[in-house]
Amino acid sequence: MKTDKSKFLEPRNHITFKCDVCLHVWDSEPEEVVSDENLAHPYRYFATCPSCRSHSQQIPWQRGLFSSYVKSTGPKTLEGKAASAANLDGHPTPEEALRTRFNALKHGAAAKQALYFPAKPGKYDACETCDIDFDYCSQQVACMRKTELFMRHLIAIESHDPKMLREHQAMQQANFASLMDDMLISVINKGVVLETPAFSFDKDGGFHLAQYTDSETGKKTTIMDTKANPLLKHIFDLMSKNNLTLADLGMTQKVREENEIQMGRLQQEGKDKQSLADFQNKQHELLDSLREKIVNSQNALSQDEILLEHKKANGDG
Structure with missing residues (x-):
């Protein structure tokens, strides 16, 4: 049996409105109902905003809701409803439940x-x-x-999964950078040293400024307390805890020298680099020359006249 949707095509008496001027939202009966055949629910509703008296219309989400009632589809018979329910078997899957x-x-x-x-x-x-x-x-x-x-x-x-927080951490780092810039600008504008008048309180609670009188001019001068700008400490703390120092950024000479050591080799400019093959060839040449020197040494030893005469005298020759 086909569902009767004629009731969804009739004007409504209870409407939610939103003012485009002051953004006030309220529920009331419409003051004006205008037909609009282009809408599934063929009416537009208007009312006067109680806050600013502006001419306001129905809030968009409710207009879409009324239209969805007219366009709604779905199974109407028992067989259709049973088939629709069967589609839900096995759901939610573990992945769907996780999401x-x-x-x-x-x-x-x-x-x-x-x-x-x-x-x-x-x-x-x-x-x-x-x-x-x-x-x-x-x-x-x-x-x-x-x-x-x-x-x-x-x-x-x-x-x-820390990747879920990447966007938030990126925004947080941007806020930190903006905050540090504001602090630096404040220090630059006001100076690294701040002066405040020195004062004290007597035993009765009276307030007294620390002043002295110039003996030559007779003019009173207020003694000033000089202190470092308190923002400096917070700037340095923020830089160190957020790894924004020159050492953390790899911009100091020590860090640069340490970074030159890679894979057991010194990457230094101005010096010849020797490959492993060249080193092995040089080692072979040195061994060959050493073998030749040993043979020459043995030949020279066998032809030494003094050594030969000594061996003959001792019966070794």
Whole structure:
């Protein structure tokens, strides 16, 4: 039996609107209904925004939802429904379960993230640059952006795959670089040395500036305390802990010399490099010359007159 979809083609009385000016979202009855035959649900709904009094229209996701009701397809008979259910046998597979195990976190049905970062529009520092509508955010269980960050770390740690955090780490390094640049600019503008007036408090709690009077001019001069800019320490700490020093970047003379040693050979400019084949050939030449020298030495020894006379005298000859 064919499903009657005529009810989905009738105008609705309860509509969700969104103002394009102030981005306010609210539910109410439409003030104006306009026919539009190009839509599956052939009506457009309009109302006046209660916040800024602008002429607003139906929120897009609900318009698509109404159209999907009209276009919805699926099995209608018992045999068709049974065949559709049979298609689900064996699902989810282990791979599908691995990919979809955090879906509940994403839509907030069982968000552990809500324990730490509940949805509080405008209360977090990141809310100032967030592009999510505050009215929509207030209806969620957890902060969408922080839930996404939570899920990235949870998946990376459970799957032992640090590649999941590469994008986040890259953005974090960019933020570190921007923060360091701001600190350096502040130090350059204000100087590496900061001067503040010296002061003290008496026993009654009175405040006194440290001043002295010039004996020649009679002018009072405030004594200044000189201190190094406190940002310098934080800059050096950030550079060392983030491996941004010259040694870490391989730009010192010592590191360059150590890097020249590769595969047991010194890669030095200005010196001849000797290959293994040349070294072996030279060794063979030296051994051949040594053998010739030994033979010559034995021949010279056998022809030595003094040695021959000595052997004859001792009966060895």
